[in-house]
Amino acid sequence: MxxxxxxxxxxxxxxxxxxxxxxxxxxxxxxxxxxxxxxxxxxxxxxxxxxxxxxxxxxxxxxxxxxxxxxxxxxxxxxPAARAMANRRSGVIGLIQAGRPDYGPSNAALGFNEAAREAGYTVSQASMRSLDADVLRQAVHRLVLQRVEAIVLISGEREGVAVLGGIDAGVPLVVVASEPAPALHRVSMDQYEGARLATGHLIGLGHREIRHLAGPAESMDAAERRRGWADVMREHGLATPEPIEGDWLAASGYAAGLRLAGDREATAVFSANDQMSIGLLHAYREAGVRVPDDVSVIGFDDVPEAAHFAPPLTTVRQDFDALGRDVVATLLEVLRGGADAVDRTARVPELVVRASTAPRARR
The missing domain is CATH 1.10.260.40 (lambda repressor-like DNA-binding domains)
Incomplete structure (x- = not known):
């Protein structure tokens, strides 16, 4: 039958x-x-x-x-060849955020979403609290199924860039990355130059024993900030003691501050982000170390609360909204046929001087 x-x-x-x-x-x-x-x-x-x-x-x-x-x-x-055969413009861009929803990545994503909407695109977004290579690959494939025209990754960890670079998705791939990203379009802030600004500010105030509270080893931004601090110190003939490594959170800054409070040689600390600076200031206050009278402290990012720390924090301001808009500008160039679109990596952060830094006190 x-x-x-x-x-x-x-x-x-x-x-x-x-x-x-x-x-x-x-x-x-x-x-x-x-x-x-x-x-x-x-x-x-x-x-x-x-x-x-x-x-x-x-x-x-x-x-x-x-x-x-x-x-x-x-x-x-x-x-890619098969996808090209059935290609149709969807008006959708994929965005993947991998890592904690910290101030910087979250605000870069907001800037990206606003700029994409202004350009007439819808954003399909996937998020993961921590970077997982398999989950990242699956996120890319699910976005491809949604027929996105391009995919953006915002993640500070270099593993994410490596994973994305190994995927032949058939659509343009863009990463926010402060280190080189072969085979991918890259957008970033100049973390290295920002760290040079911070360290140079402290040296200009007469400090010579400047410690560095670094971000996690897997972070590209942390590595670039550490490199900028070390290079400026060496250029001035100054020692570069092994940095204390934190995890971007205030608690790790507090733990580092308890150690640094016993370092009687140090007159300044460059903290790799503002959140760790909060903990650092807390620990110094508990230990009776006065900021900036005894030790100057400078952070990085300029979170909105930084102006209200005790004392108000000198820091390095990043324009995260502009960073997100730079990503969309790069995507638009690529989607309009500019396969060799220039990577936007020249935006330099800005030094913001407040009360947490002062000339080195005579001892």
Missing amino acids: GGHASRDDEATSARGGDAPVGDVHSGAGTGVPTMFDVARRAGVSHQTVSRVLNDLSGVAASTKVRVEQAIAELNYTPS
Whole structure:
């Protein structure tokens, strides 16, 4: 007895029909998942996978969920050539935020969203509290399924840049990264020059024993700020003691401050961000160390509360709103055919002098 094929084309064998949009090779031996691997995992035909990839009708919601789950599990991405065959402008840009929702990344994302909206784009956003390579890959693939025109990653960790650089998503990829990002479009603030401004300010006040409270080792921004501090110190013939490493949070600044309070040689501290400065000031206050009379303290970022610390914090201001808008400007260049769009990495932070720094006291 003959029967009718289901509307989802659930059979796993291919019997003609729609030409697939995606890889049509078996991929055997290459380790690269293909459309047929996705079809086998989901228990459907490759035509059904093609319909899901191209957002065509005739696929039940439950089947679509199964196919999308298989795509995510296999980290499958249609080849760029195949995607180009079915390319259609979606008016959507993907944004991935990986890491804690700290002041800087959160405000850069806000600037990005506003600029994208002004340019006529909708933003589809994915967030993860900590960077996980597999979760990041899955986020990219899910955004590709949404037919985004480009994907942006805001994450301070270099692993995220490495993971994104290894994905052939078939759409432009842009990262906010203060270190080089081969094969990706890059936008950043000049963290190195900002650190030079901070350290130079302290040296200009007569300080010679300047300690550095650094950010976490995996952070690109932390590495650039540490490098800027060390280079300026060496240029002035000054020693560069091993920095104390924090984790960007006030509690780690407090722990570092308890150690630094016993360092009677130090007359100044450059903290890699304002949040750690809060803890540092707290520890100094408890230990009876006066800021800036005994030790000058300078931070980085200029969070809104910095002007109201006790004492008000000298810091390095970053324009995070402008950073987010720079990302959109770069994307627009690329999407308009400027494949060799110039990376925007020349924006320099601004030194903001307040009461937490003063000339070195004579001892």
